[in-house]
Amino acid sequence: MSNFVDYVKIHCQSGHGGAGSAHLRREKYIAKGGPDGGDGGRGGHVIMRGNAHEWTLLPLRYTRHVKAGRGENGGKSQLTGADGEDIYIDVPLGTIARNEEGEILGEILNDGDEVIIMRGGKGGLGNEHFKSATNQTPRYAQPGLPGEEGYVVFELKVLADVGLVGFPNAGKSTLLSSVSAAKPKIANYAFTTLTPNLGIVNYRNYKSFIMADIPGIIEGAAEGKGLGHRFLRHIERNSILLFLIPADSENHYQEFQILENELREYNPELLHKDFVVSISKSDMLDEELKAEIRAEFPKGMEILFFSGVTQEGLTELKDEIWQRLHG
Structure with a gap:
């Protein structure tokens, strides 16, 4: 820090x-x-x-x-x-x-x-x-x-194409280290990331985009709890937002709503940004469990599954991000 x-x-x-x-x-x-x-x-x-x-x-x-x-x-x-x-x-x-x-x-x-x-x-x-x-x-x-x-x-305010949004331990640092040369600190405790980390993600045909791993939200961040506004100011400058919700969350959709609400409380205009919802740490999920998680979310909302550890789903995730940035 x-x-x-x-x-x-x-x-x-x-x-x-x-x-x-x-x-x-x-x-x-x-x-x-x-x-x-x-x-x-x-x-x-x-x-x-x-x-x-x-x-x-x-x-x-x-x-x-x-x-x-x-x-x-x-x-x-x-x-x-x-x-x-x-x-x-x-x-x-x-x-x-x-x-x-x-x-x-x-x-x-x-x-x-x-x-x-x-x-x-x-x-x-x-x-x-x-x-x-x-x-x-x-x-x-x-x-x-x-x-x-x-x-x-x-x-x-950090400039990046994609800003990672999630609670502490959502797997943001692991994802960034998996898709770029960035070397963020990774550990199993709250606020591993105390400062924004930027990584250049290589895409097909020598294309690339910039991803920012930003300190994790906690409920009440908009009121200044935890890292509060210190974190939220960096979200403003990202082109799209990538919500990360860990597979072992008790209620995936509720966690998404809390994250969304923190952004709304801080600056309602943030919700006008395009966003992607993903389930991290999903290497232990079978298709049946994935279907149950999808059912928690409103019908028609696309949910992507990936694992930064096993690399599962990362290609599909990058494809979706690229499409949102340049589609």
């Missing part, structure tokens, strides 16, 4: 704009030089940038404050001050930035995406802009505008 961070709060400050110059031209052979003060440079922006090589917000965990550069003041001879240095905050794909009021400042979906989350202050105009027929030698210029300042919350 220490190497995966999906929520950080940082105090950010963009740069102040430089002041305009009120300089008056002084030249040897010109008795009355006019205004020639240049503009101030803009303050540096605070920019969030997507980096495909990052997969956690851990590098930002100990960053308390970032501050962009101040714009330089304008100079004589209409010389514009240099812009303040922009500061970049590299984040993983799937990161959203919000202000203190919870408003979204921007999100990163692709490598190299850039979002200005705090704009630098505008540089002030030099006195050259203020000359007129009635005021040939203005002796004033604009000050630079201040930059923005405040706390920004960075929140990572």
Whole structure:
């Protein structure tokens, strides 16, 4: 858990704009030089940038404050001050930035995406802009505008094609390790997976899709019990959901309904996603037991059976997922 961070709060400050110059031209052979003060440079922006090589917000965990550069003041001879240095905050794909009021400042979906989350202050105009027929030698210029300042919350939501949804010990980690090169921790205790694990699943004809094993739901997760919202935020970014219900569950359909209800309580829009219902750990089931489990579910609802240990049913499962993603 220490190497995966999906929520950080940082105090950010963009740069102040430089002041305009009120300089008056002084030249040897010109008795009355006019205004020639240049503009101030803009303050540096605070920019969030997507980096495909990052997969956690851990590098930002100990960053308390970032501050962009101040714009330089304008100079004589209409010389514009240099812009303040922009500061970049590299984040993983799937990161959203919000202000203190919870408003979204921007999100990163692709490598190299850039979002200005705090704009630098505008540089002030030099006195050259203020000359007129009635005021040939203005002796004033604009000050630079201040930059923005405040706390920004960075929140990572894992991007994947398929998100695995199930109670602890539903077999999600076993499935991911069976169909991809991912090496999640697997053990018989609650919350084996404390952080999302991503795996690339190879499909036919060199095709592939990304599967995410996300920390297990417990009843009440939407209210913050267990891993609560820490888990549920990652479900939002998956294209389809794969519900895993273990074969040894006492009531398979009821377990599905609890999982479905937790998603509804957190965000009703999650139920608009396409989903697949599967029974994991089914290597010990014969056809008669499979028929009994199917009978628990509403008529017409497709139920897939698989075993991550024996590989039984994995090809059919991948076929169904691919069809839902690209059908």
